[in-house]
Amino acid sequence: xxxxxxxxxxxxxxxxxxxxxxxxxxxxxxxxxxxxxxxxxxxxxxxxxxxxxxxxxxxxxxxxxxxxxxxxxxxxxxxxxxxxxxxxxxxxxxxxxxxxxxxxxxxxxxxxxxxxxxxxxxxxxxxxxxxxxxxxxxxxxxxxxxxxxxxxxxxxxxxxxxxxxx
Numbered sequence: 001x002x003x004x005x006x007x008x009x010x011x012x013x014x015x016x017x018x019x020x021x022x023x024x025x026x027x028x029x030x031x032x033x034x035x036x037x038x039x040x041x042x043x044x045x046x047x048x049x050x051x052x053x054x055x056x057x058x059x060x061x062x063x064x065x066x067x068x069x070x071x072x073x074x075x076x077x078x079x080x081x082x083x084x085x086x087x088x089x090x091x092x093x094x095x096x097x098x099x100x101x102x103x104x105x106x107x108x109x110x111x112x113x114x115x116x117x118x119x120x121x122x123x124x125x126x127x128x129x130x131x132x133x134x135x136x137x138x139x140x141x142x143x144x145x146x147x148x149x150x151x152x153x154x155x156x157x158x159x160x161x162x163x164x165x166x
Contacts, residue, residue: 080161081136129161
């Protein structure tokens, strides 16, 4: 019973009423502030008894190995999906082919992040950071239409992805 209560409290701390996720570093609002507001007519009152240290802890971002900060932006590193657009192992042309396709994708889809990766002996080009297979499959179809000559080598892979937190 106590475990279930803690699970509900945790989920309440993560979600706002209406299903919107709370920003992790919002200095003006916490889940506890929403509970302490005067209720609307006909609504109940929620009272939370807890140590002040717990209140200070909720909503603060913890540094860990799956958090990356680059150019002042914070990213969460997690499991997800990317679309592999190119893979080549010709030492003379593969790097150029990968970067050429990267530039074309950046022109067509400027909001999609692309990655050229060298893992000997292969140069590979990945596009996107997708949490679900369905999101990646939409991009897969778009890229196959944009590059019909390479549509057999474009496919979805599981990979570590970077999600913007800020």
